[in-house]
Amino acid sequence: MDLKTVTFFLTDKCNAACDVCCFKCNPQNDFVMDMDVIKRYIDEAADMGTVELICFTGGECMLYPELIKEAASYAKTRYGLPSSLVSNGFWALDLGRGSELMQELKEAGLSTVRISADNYHQEFVPVSSVKNAISILAKLGMLSEVTIMDTKSRANIKSMLARLRPEIYFAPKVTYYTLHLPGIVKDKMPCEELEMPVMWDAAYCMDSGSVQLYTDGYMYNCCSQFSFEIPHMRVGKIGETTLAQALNKINRDPILDLLRRDSVTWFARKAKESGYPVRERYTTSCELCRDILCNEELMAKLYPLAEEEVRRLRMERFMSI
Numbered sequence: 001m002d003l004k005t006v007t008f009f010l011t012d013k014c015n016a017a018c019d020v021c022c023f024k025c026n027p028q029n030d031f032v033m034d035m036d037v038i039k040r041y042i043d044e045a046a047d048m049g050t051v052e053l054i055c056f057t058g059g060e061c062m063l064y065p066e067l068i069k070e071a072a073s074y075a076k077t078r079y080g081l082p083s084s085l086v087s088n089g090f091w092a093l094d095l096g097r098g099s100e101l102m103q104e105l106k107e108a109g110l111s112t113v114r115i116s117a118d119n120y121h122q123e124f125v126p127v128s129s130v131k132n133a134i135s136i137l138a139k140l141g142m143l144s145e146v147t148i149m150d151t152k153s154r155a156n157i158k159s160m161l162a163r164l165r166p167e168i169y170f171a172p173k174v175t176y177y178t179l180h181l182p183g184i185v186k187d188k189m190p191c192e193e194l195e196m197p198v199m200w201d202a203a204y205c206m207d208s209g210s211v212q213l214y215t216d217g218y219m220y221n222c223c224s225q226f227s228f229e230i231p232h233m234r235v236g237k238i239g240e241t242t243l244a245q246a247l248n249k250i251n252r253d254p255i256l257d258l259l260r261r262d263s264v265t266w267f268a269r270k271a272k273e274s275g276y277p278v279r280e281r282y283t284t285s286c287e288l289c290r291d292i293l294c295n296e297e298l299m300a301k302l303y304p305l306a307e308e309e310v311r312r313l314r315m316e317r318f319m320s321i
Contacts, residue, residue, distance in 0.1 A: 019120065118160060226289065267293075
């Protein structure tokens with residue numbers, strides 16, 4: 001695997017305190033990633049020669065615009081690396097001030113912004129702020145996507161789209177997804193509230209080569225909200241492990257290797273053969289992956305099988321050259 005994206009969880013602080021936040025972010029949290037740490041890993045990302053994007057997320061990282069400005073500028077001016085961030089759009093309540101702020105970030109080097117909007121966020125962020133954010137970002141050519149999360153009883157995709165009109169038409173992409181089950185969501189949301197669109201035998205790994213630097217001080221090889229619950233996804237400690245070392249661990253690990261070669265379905269098939277109760281449907285492929293990889297007894301059975309399968313696949317590839 002080549003490393004394509006490095007994601008920094010800049011903070012666990014958020015202006016919102018959504019009941020279903022999988023990262024348990026709220027206004028009382030106070031972690032902020034040190035700029036020296038950010039610059040070190042941007043340096044390492046550039047040195048690898050394969051990284052295409054630096055991402056900033058949280059929490060709500062726009063609570064610290066000066067931090068974003070400095071980090072985005074460092075990545076862009078020193079290495080030509082574009083950067084993106086995820087935000088709930090709270091900063092755009094005042095259209096004029098929001099426009100000035102985002103113009104400054106664009107000039108500093110920030111390339112794109114993804115906006116999150118749903119009934120949970122909108123308990124804390126006025127819809128008018130989100131509409132302003134969409135308008136500002138669209139005019140600046142920075143809006144990458146608007147994401148809307150849903151549950152059965154609070155089904156809001158149609159109502160949210162209606163509330164965001166006409167600005168939502170400026171979005172180049174709108175992504176709808178069902179609420180997932182990581183973090184505090186497991187304790188607050190009954191399963192019957194969740195859509196289960198993914199069949200177990202159609203599950204696949206969506207990660208295309210990322211390392212995430214999380215607020216707990218560790219590095220993870222996964223772009224999913226579930227990654228922080230899966231010990232096997234932990235590939236290093238921030239400040240001690242280099243990106244090169246993390247990537248080496250990823251590429252030498254038969255579990256992580258096989259996830260990307262044959263995806264989650266290989267593990268699901270083997271789990272079913274071992275008598276593990278794989279459900280027919282899941283909220284996402286990532287939920288299925290989490291359930292299997294976090295079962296120590298099951299993984300003790302699957303690990304040697306994964307090693308054997310990876311050796312077979314590597315030999316098959318070698319013989320085809």
